[in-house]
Amino acid sequence: MEAAGELGHAWRTRWESLRLFTPAEHDALPGLPFPAPAGTYPGKEAAADYLRDYAAAFHLPVELNARVSGLQRTDAGFRLSTADRTYTARQVIVATGPFQIPFVPPLAAGLDGSVTQVHSSAYRSPEALPEGPVLVVGGGNSGFQIAAELARTRPVELSIGSAYPALPQRLLGRDLFWWLTRLGLMRVTAESRLGRRIQARGEFVIGTDRRGLQRAGVRFRPRLVDAAGRTVRFADGSSREVDVVVWATGYRSDHSWIDVPGVLRAGRVVHDRGVTEVPGLYFLGLSWQHTRGSALLGWPLTIAAVALTPAAVRRATRVTRPA
Numbered sequence: 001m002e003a004a005g006e007l008g009h010a011w012r013t014r015w016e017s018l019r020l021f022t023p024a025e026h027d028a029l030p031g032l033p034f035p036a037p038a039g040t041y042p043g044k045e046a047a048a049d050y051l052r053d054y055a056a057a058f059h060l061p062v063e064l065n066a067r068v069s070g071l072q073r074t075d076a077g078f079r080l081s082t083a084d085r086t087y088t089a090r091q092v093i094v095a096t097g098p099f100q101i102p103f104v105p106p107l108a109a110g111l112d113g114s115v116t117q118v119h120s121s122a123y124r125s126p127e128a129l130p131e132g133p134v135l136v137v138g139g140g141n142s143g144f145q146i147a148a149e150l151a152r153t154r155p156v157e158l159s160i161g162s163a164y165p166a167l168p169q170r171l172l173g174r175d176l177f178w179w180l181t182r183l184g185l186m187r188v189t190a191e192s193r194l195g196r197r198i199q200a201r202g203e204f205v206i207g208t209d210r211r212g213l214q215r216a217g218v219r220f221r222p223r224l225v226d227a228a229g230r231t232v233r234f235a236d237g238s239s240r241e242v243d244v245v246v247w248a249t250g251y252r253s254d255h256s257w258i259d260v261p262g263v264l265r266a267g268r269v270v271h272d273r274g275v276t277e278v279p280g281l282y283f284l285g286l287s288w289q290h291t292r293g294s295a296l297l298g299w300p301l302t303i304a305a306v307a308l309t310p311a312a313v314r315r316a317t318r319v320t321r322p323a
Contacts (some may be wrong), residue, residue, distance in 0.1 A: 001080070003067035007055055008048025016125045017149055018044045021141070021206045021299070023175045032057055039175065047297070063087075071258045076259075077280055091280040094258070098287040099251030105137075110227040120248040126150050129244050133157070135232065137224050139164055139247030144208040146246055148166065151216040158213065159234065161223035166209040190289070220254070268315050 004010070021044075024036035027047070036042050042050075055062050067250060070081035077090040092318050102121040111117060116130055120142040123129075126149060136147045139160030147158045171179055180186050188194050210220065226233040233239040255264055263269065263276050270276065274283045283289065 001063045001066040001082075002069060003065075007052040007062065007064075008050075010046045010049070011048035014044050014121070015123045015146065015149075016044075016147070020047060021169065022297065025135075026177050026181075027055055029297075037071055064276055069257055071109030071260060073260045073278065073281075089283050091282070093282045093284050094255075095284040097285050098253060100254045101252045102247075103249050103252045104247045105224070105229045105249060107224070108230075108245070111242070111245070112229045115230055116244045118244075118246050120146060120246060121251075123246055126153050129246075132243050133243045134246060135159060135240075135242045136219055136246045136248055137223075138250065139205070140203055140248065140250060141205055141208070142250075143246075144205050144213065147213055147218050148208055148216060150246075150273065151218050155219075156217070157219045157221050157240075159221040159224045159232075161235075164203055164205045166205045168209075169206060 002009070006012070006216075016244075017224055019041045021041065023038060024034045024040050024042055025034075025038040027042060027050070028034040029050055032050075034042065034050055036046060066082050066085065066087075068080050068082055069289050070079075071092065071094075072079045072081075074088070078092045079087060080087040080089065080092070102119040104117075104119055108117060117131070120138070123146060129150075131154070134150050134154040135144050136150070137159045138159070141162070141164065143158060147156050150156045169175065177186070189198075214220070221238070222235040223237050224232055230241045230243075232242055232245075253267065255267065255269065258264060260278055260281065262278055263281065269283055269286065271286075271289070274286070274289050276282065
């Protein structure tokens with residue numbers, strides 16, 4: 001069940017120059033190689049096309065324009081509600097990923113209406129923004145990549161609250177993920193001592209580092225703490241006027257549509273490697289669901305979940321249209 005009207009929609013709506021930081025040989029799903037040379041980094045359109053072609057190759061019964069607004073447990077299994085249909089199934093796999101809702105800090109509401117504000121999910125290209133300086137807020141991969149792109153044509157400042165560890169895209173002639181795989185780091189489990197240490201350090205910025213951005217002319221600012229009118233203030237007490245702000249401040253999970261007791265605790269999914277305590281209900285693609293690669297496109301997700309063939313999906317699910 002896909003909320004959008006096309007497969008790969010989430011990829012197609014990202015910024016134009018976005019490229020995967022995992023090479024093509026690590027971007028395939030089971031049974032179909034990614035159609036790009038090893039060592040290359042596919043763009044967003046290639047990723048979206050691959051998902052579309054994957055569904056076609058295996059005749060997957062995808063329902064488009066089917067945004068699930070409610071999930072309840074029934075005596076026979078589960079009931080899923082959309083705007084105009086009801087689905088019933090004996091088993092459900094929630095594969096909506098770790099983050100669904102773009103997050104913009106509440107202080108953004110203090111900015112004047114004349115200031116252009118864009119979340120990274122809605123950013124497309126430098127040409128889509130008004131001319132002039134830009135303040136990018138957020139020090140993750142999106143913030144660094146967008147700042148690097150904008151800096152080619154205009155002054156850019158990047159506000160970050162804490163520095164994420166930076167890793168090069170390639171090291172000694174090999175891609176970063178070649179090393180991570182060979183060293184076994186992609187198989188480190190979330191519960192292990194090393195896994196807990198890695199999670200505590202936060203996400204890594206891959207392929208773009210602070211020195212490189214500074215050489216490109218990006219000016220770094222500390223954490224943004226206040227905004228009023230056209231003026232923003234930073235943690236060191238400095239301030240500046242802004243015309244354009246790109247909020248690369250990430251996403252938040254939203255599982256509010258799941259009305260099944262025992263699945264959520266304080267808004268977080270309660271599971272063991274994707275398996276919930278509710279028989280027949282599973283999750284796939286959560287961050288650190290089991291290993292570092294759990295939420296990445298091409299890594300086998302080593303979770304104890306049921307594998308359903310297309311035929312099994314058809315047997316397990318039926319669609320009931322309202323009268």
